[in-house]
Amino acid sequence: MGYKPLCFGLTCILFAYYIYTPMPENIEEPWKVRIMDAAIKTASLMATILEKTGIKRFDELFSIIIKLDYTQPISDENVTVMDTTFSDIPVRLYLPKRKRESQRPAVIFIHGGAFVLGSYKQTPLDLLNRWTANKLDAVVVGVDLAPQYPFPVPYEDVVSVVKFFLQDKILAKYGVDPNRICISGDSSGGTLAAGVAQLVSCISYISVEC
DSSP: OOHHHHHHHHHHHHHHHHHOOOOOTTOSSHHHHHHHHHHHHHHHHHHHHHHHTTSSOHHHHHHHHHHTTBOOOOOOSSEEEEEEEETTEEEEEEEEOSOOSSOEEEEEEEOOSTTTSOOTTBHHHHHHHHHHHHHHTOEEEEEOOOTTSOTTHHHHHHHHHHHHHTSHHHHHHTTEEEEEEEEEESTHHHHHHHHHHHHHHHHHHHHHHO
16 A cells, blocks of 8 residues: 555545534534634644744744734724724724714723733724724724733733723713723633723722712
8 A cells, every 4th residue: 555545545534533523503604613623723733733843832823823814903984993002002993983962982892812812903803893883883992912921911901001091081082971981802801801890890989989
């Protein structure tokens, strides 16, 4: 038996292993989930091999892959998008263009990434924040975290951004209603959002009591 048929057979087995994933019957478009799962498995295998051989750390390879999906702050007919900083922390603002007599609500969004990856610049998160700003007619603040710094630096960065944004002059600048501000996030960003919301509510309670 030659090497080529053997290699071809092993390749088919590996391909089937990576592609096949048991799915519940009610999943729509399961092939998309299988492709994503296969891509993650492949990237994880490559990252593991590179880390074991000392070429590149596991998280560094995933950071490079994620950066390939970064977007630019491009405005559209409904939302003005811009990158800026709040307390030296990078943020991306989504400002609805339609005219409004009253103040707008605001959403502070914190991206996920297991505290070591991710950015508001990723295409899915950029699309989500655009959709939120347009659908709710709300100012959206996407907070970018520095994955190279371990916890609690991400938490402290979010606290700094929130405190900066809640200043009266900043809220007035962007036409935000101080009584209609939401802090949200996905994955590890949701954990940060919960912690920061609790901290802010405690500070407000203490201020009122004093």
